[in-house]
Amino acid sequence: MGGRGARSGGRSGRAPNGYRTIGKIGSIKIIRNNTTGKGLPRKAASGNAKYFGTDSAGNVNQLGLYGKSKGKKKDIDWSHPFEGHPRGTVHAHTWKNGERSTDHVPLTKSEIKKYKETIEKATGRTDLKWEW
Amino acid sequence: MGMVTGATTKFYDHIDKQTTNEIFFRFGNMVYQICFSGHYIQTEDLNTGMEEEYCFPQKGNDLIEAFLNARVNEAKNKSVREILAELPENELIVTN
Numbered sequence: 719m720g721g722r723g724a725r726s727g728g729r730s731g732r733a734p735n736g737y738r739t740i741g742k743i744g745s746i747k748i749i750r751n752n753t754t755g756k757g758l759p760r761k762a763a764s765g766n767a768k769y770f771g772t773d774s775a776g777n778v779n780q781l782g783l784y785g786k787s788k789g790k791k792k793d794i795d796w797s798h799p800f801e802g803h804p805r806g807t808v809h810a811h812t813w814k815n816g817e818r819s820t821d822h823v824p825l826t827k828s829e830i831k832k833y834k835e836t837i838e839k840a841t842g843r844t845d846l847k848w849e850w
Numbered sequence: 851m852g853m854v855t856g857a858t859t860k861f862y863d864h865i866d867k868q869t870t871n872e873i874f875f876r877f878g879n880m881v882y883q884i885c886f887s888g889h890y891i892q893t894e895d896l897n898t899g900m901e902e903e904y905c906f907p908q909k910g911n912d913l914i915e916a917f918l919n920a921r922v923n924e925a926k927n928k929s930v931r932e933i934l935a936e937l938p939e940n941e942l943i944v945t946n
Contacts, residue, residue: 736945753874753943756894757883760871760946773901774881774894798892798903805900811888818888820905 734759734769743840746770748778758782760816761789770840773797778840781833789816794825794833796846807847808837824850856939858931864944865914874943877933880924884917891922891930 733739733749737759741748748770751757758771762784771780779797784790790813799805800822809822810829825833830848838844857875864870866886873884876896883892891904906916918931934942 751945754872754881754883754945756881757872757874757945760887773899774896775899777899779901795903798901800903816887818885818890820889820907 732763734761734763737769740772740776741770743770744836746781746836746840748772748840750776758790758793764788778837781837781840789813790818793818794829794837796837796841803850804847806843806845807850809850857937857942858934860939860942860944861918861934862914865917866910869946871945874945875933875937875941877937878923882922882930882933884930886913886917889913891917891920893922895924 733747736752737749738752739747740750746768749758750772755774755776756772758769758780762769765784765786765788767784767788769782770778771782773779779795781794782790783792783794792813793811794808795811796806796808800807800809803809808825810825811822812819825848834848838846861873865873865884870886875882879896881894881896884890889906893902894900902922904920904922906913908916918934919929921927921929923933
């Protein structure tokens with residue numbers, strides 16, 4: 719701690735163990751797993767973190783929101799179809815006590831306001847469906 | 851011979867561990883991403899980039915068996931269990 723080496727400290731926002739930061743949109747880091755190239759960590763490096771995850775090709779395909787205790791709070795997805803909705807429909811899965819709900823829920827108006835621009839910037843897509 | 855069953859054993863050893871985040875493997879042109887606490891299998895076709903998500907409401911051993919019995923490959927004709935039987939152990943990646 720306190721050193722000035724290549725490894726940055728928690729407060730400066732290092733990526734979680736096993737992940738590296740490949741970009742940043744606004745205040746949200748885009749991270750990739752060093753081994754698989756995709757997926758998001760179970761635990762964040764710091765409380766209330768947010769990370770964009772990628773698919774195998776490096777395209778941003780998910781936004782993970784983490785809680786105060788660094789555990790997953792919500793996944794926001796748009797890259798796969800679900801329950802009759804086509805790809806590109808933005809939806810969320812809630813995590814509670816370390817377990818993800820299988821329900822697909824729409825984003826609230828305030829979440830749309832909060833994340834739409836950032837997600838569009840991260841994906842380069844303006845064709846995503848936000849309300850359904 | 852040992853390699854044939856190795857991935858299945860490794861899957862059973864890690865799938866419901868507290869420390870396991872997701873299990874990954876590639877078979878053919880598909881990447882499989884399985885999460886016990888997330889109740890999902892996500893697949894990605896590496897040729898097209900198309901992703902699919904399959905959700906499973908089961909819990910515990912029922913969830914593990916549901917994952918293994920799922921036919922989520924492109925042709926929906928091969929179960930995860932059958933794929934793992936052909937997969938070398940070192941190609942099954944466990945993330946924490």
